[in-house]
Amino acid sequence: MGEFKVHRVRFFDYMPSAISKMAFNFLSERLAVARADGAVEIFKFTDNYFQEKVIPGRDGRAIEGMCWVGQRLFSAGLNGEITEYDLENLRPKYSMDAYGGPIWSISSNSQGTLLAVGCEDGTVKMFEVLEEKIQFQRNLDRQKGRIISLSWHPSGTKIAAGMMDMIRIFDAETGRATHRLLVDRGLGMSKGREVVVWSVIFLSDNTVVSGDSAGKVQMWDSITGTLRKTHLVTKWDVLALSVSQDESSLMAGTSEGTVVQMQFLQSSVEQQERQWVRTRTFKNHSHDVRALVHTDCAVVSGGMDTHLVVLPLLDQVEKSSKEAKLRKITFPHRSLVRCARKAGLLLFQFPDHLELWRLGESEGQGKHGDCLPVKRNPEKLLQLTRKGEDHICCSAVSPCGGWLVYATVSAVRLYRLQYDNNNVSISRVSKLPKELRTVHQLCFSSDSSRLFASSTHSSVVVVALSNPEVKHLHTLKCKSGSKQPLHLLVPSDDGKWLATANADCEIHVYNLHKMKLHCTVPVYSSCPTAIAIHPSTCNLISVHADQQMFEFSLQQKEYTEWSRRLHKEGLHSLWLDRDTPVTRVAFNPENPAHIILHDTFMFCIVDQSLPLPDAQTKFYNQMTLRSLPAAERMRHSHAFKICKYFQHLMTVELLEDHSLVVVERPLMDIMSKLPAPVRQKKFAT
């Protein structure tokens, strides 16, 4: 009953960018991750590590430092600028040159009143954090050599600065350098090379912890300026340090891809004095660990190998709970692939260009597991390079394939595509309505006559597309007054409805005929990761970051019977245990009871006509069913038909000809494009 021809696509060369810095906001439990291409991602840890916001990168913005001040996020980089981000409009709010050359680090005092940045020219510059901006206050004593790392004493009176071959302690009030701590160079080969203090941490007991390029983690007494203890952690560099809030546990990330834990423990029961003892080593990365965050119950690490790893510390969490599982986040929680369902086209979004592909064709029929002969190979129709320095934040192709649009934080560009046999002609629509300026999401109506664009304050700009002219029709505004950006924007197939979801977890449904808000779905605590409106029943399906699923009738404005039953009986535990969010919901026009969902590791058809699985049911039962005779299958089948044959899915889409498009990005392909990791001595090599 569910037989599909599947276009298995592996030519989307998506390459995630390396993680360069991270900052964790302990108040809101959000993690800001800076990537090498300048993009900043916000992960909401309380909501199943959902990637809530993405601020696109920009050429030349190499972020070297990032910090939260309250709910404000600042970054500084090698372009010498300090940038504050507008998290509601997903763009930099302003940038300010520190006039000290490239900036290597940024750190705020615990009070959130001052920002210190360490510059290439050897100065530590203090900025005052004001309401809407920051203001330069003064320089601390200028040093010879660049300031690589900075850390404030929790009291805010002292600053430790890591430099080449040394650490300086400054008095934050007078700006005087009080101590100079000389760091040993490495032994042997690296003896002639300067040692770089990649990371420092100032603890409240006046201990300064440093991690350096000679592989040492050292504990210094900042009062006397003496070295207390040295831990040789690696042969390579210690790139990142992070300490838990209670200062009892310290993590060090190395070039080998390991994270080493040190704990502040009593060396024996009688002794009261505590010492830093190296305890555990974790290896979850193949390359440099460049960024590290020690949360209360987990250590979050990221680096060159582009994975974000959340490693729960098992002494802090309950073993059987969901938090006790290691998470590896590799793919974005939104789709970078758009599909023109009618035209059979795929649009791949890269930070700096778009690729438009036409799918191939096959001939003949086959049974399950067959590989059909490819009659026509897929073909790259278009590669569109973006203009300007800002990276592409969203893009869309119309279902007919005739329109293409993409947006950066500064501009929206709309193109008309014409197909003449094998030639594609592209023409830019030059005059766009001025309402299309700040855009977070873009999509076309199913008849390709409208373009929807999400704008500030969760509003949606509706634009009519006709050949000579592109006209602004209306701006849909929600009444809740939410300032959060929309991350989902889904029109219904019949053109009557438009559903939106924002970071405040609100789902609004607009009636496009009347151009007004139809209803708001009751707000659920978890952020929706995928929504869709059923073409025939006009029910809204929403799937959330905590893996819950709802069906909301737009006519009755209430949850449907099936949805209530689903919640009464509860989803299967294996469904809830999945650690990647569902990023796409689609429907099968041939069978209205079918809902097609996918996450990174599976795709699933939910058959609403079948019984829901209870806790005792075998959840992944495709193999079992296949071995049963057809008559008996019915008895054993349940609503969730899960296919794990395809892995590392970027998207799953049902084309108009009822064939599925599956875009895979095998991890091996990504790994093979990474630079070589540091050489490690292995046995017998």
Add this chain to the structure above:
Amino acid sequence: MAALYEGYTLCAFVPQQNLSNSGIQGVEIERDSDHVLVTDSSRSVILYKVSDQKPLGSWTVKQGQSLTCSAVFNFQTSEYVAVSDNKVIRIWKEDDPLLDKAFKATVTSDIYRVLSIPSWEPVVLFQSGAVRLLDSLLSAPQQPIEDVLSQEESIRWSTCIAAEKQQQLVIFTTEQKGEHFLYLQGLNPNSLQRYRLEREEPGLSPLSFSACYRNRHIFLTYLYPNGRVYQSVTSVRAQGGDDGAQSLPVPRSLLLVLPVGEGLLEAASALVLDEAHVAVVGVPHPSAGAGRDFLCIWNTNFQTLQAGKEMAGRIYGQLWSFSNKLLIPHGKTLSVIPFECPKSSLASALGKLKQAKSKESISSTFVPSWNSILHGDKAQPLRTAETRVTRTTRNKSQSTTSPTIDQVLELIKTAPVEEVQEEVERFLSRSDIQGLQPSVGRIASTLVSRSLDDPAFYSSHTLTQLLNTQCLCHSVCPDLVLLALERKDYFLCQLCLQFFPDIPEAVTCVCLKAFISIPDVDAEKASLEPGSVSFMETVILKERGVVSLQNGFSPTSVEDFSDGMSGSKSRTEVDETTFNQPGLKCPVGSHKAALLNEILQTAYSDTFLLPHLKDLSSQHAILFLQYLHFLYVKCSQDHLLQVHGFRSPSLSQIMDWVCLLLDAHFTVLVMTPEAKGLLLSLHRFVKSQVKLVSELGKIEGSLQELDKMKTKRDIGQYSIEVIELL
């Protein structure tokens, strides 16, 4: 054995006045090996179709002009090329009637010869040693020709060879003040290598040269008037450098020493036919006096004469060979003699010789074995040679007076057994191993002929000693095996079978017959090699001994079940059931069995053995088959026997003989009641083997399917698949 067939006359010619030269200047191959161009020594070129013995065309230059080298066929353009008066190149087609109207080009220097080989462009070799491709020469005929050779150096012989598919090589030899040089001129890219041939006795210069190309090496074979045929091997790859003045000496090896009779050879020629055969003309036949009008084929590996033919009339020392025909001018005719040089039966039996067990015994002999010739493994004999040399040097000091080979030979002809024994012993202890081989051969053959003539004379000890030097082979003293059989010296027979790599199948069969018909009582008396006898004793002992338990598992219990599942009898089960047959015991005594084992281990070729095997009487055939069956069952049961280090026949050797015997005597065996049980049991065995093989085939098939499934998993960038969700 190579053979020369009945020849026929291609054409007649008029020999030149001085009689030293035939009237034929050259014979060259035309479009195929059935067409030849014959250039006579004066003015005409005639095209013959050889199989029809018929001229197809004839061209003549004007009176007063003469052709100075043989005309050749340009395979690329299908034209003929000849040179008249040393400097004029003439080119014409088959349908041009008159040579005088054909294309002419005059060059600046004297041409030695035009060389042409199939699928390559003809090459012009000048007397100065320079080489030009015909096309490039014709494009500028007046181009200056450089002098490659020095003043008094002149070309004696030349040929052209295609070195694989990459390069054309012109090879020529020159003479300068009694010294001979070999030139290898490579074309495209040009390269010139010059070698100096070693001097033979002063005043002797080679009568003929012949070159061939194998494995990236040029093999140059040349004959001296004293009957010695040498071979020099040079590498084509070796970049000899550009200056031809620096000529390296090229090493030579003595290939053959031909009997010359009285005086030196005058008009003789040696032509290499293949790796092992040389055709020689103008050399006396060893068994036919001093007349030199013979065409012979010699095997160079075994130094044996393979075929000979007397040619009527004068021999001019000219010889050509095209595919399987020799062209030889003699008297007033040019004759065509078809020949054949098949690999001898030993060669085709090589597959059987390759078995590790037989290989050991073969490679330790000093007779050039097929293995060492073809595969070039020389390591083993060398090692044994060293040990022998040290021993002989030690002995050298002891024996101050040592007999020469001729003295020994004389002695053998007359002296009594004891004296011969002593002398040969002394001779062997003295001789160093390098020179030993020819003399041992001569001593052995003299001894054998004396023994054959004189029934009272027989020295088993001496012959054994000679055999143990491992320098003997059957070809050297063909009568030795038969002599040993006649004198019932079974030990010597055993040694011969062990050491001789080249016993003909007929002789093998004679031995087999003799061994089978020996009464067991006689056989027990013979003292044989202890190893072989003890092997058989082990085998027979096992038969009598208690059935051993393998891992505590008694094979008899298998039999009880095997009937129930007779469909799936495995090979071992069948063996075990036959093993438990009450009647199965060794049909011959251990000594006789040891002798038969030697037969099983000799090299042979099926086709040659089969007719001789048919001569076996049915009684003997059954006995032999019974023995083979017994041996097979034993050997297949107890793998220890194979491992033990005994010289024992391998399973496949036994099986081959069973098959041969069945082939030879099948109808007789079927009719003989005594053989019925034996045949049935063999049949059962074959059936189970067929079953096993078919099961293995099935497994192979399913494994291949699995393999296919695996490759399907490996998908590329894009594929269209079908999935079904249930």
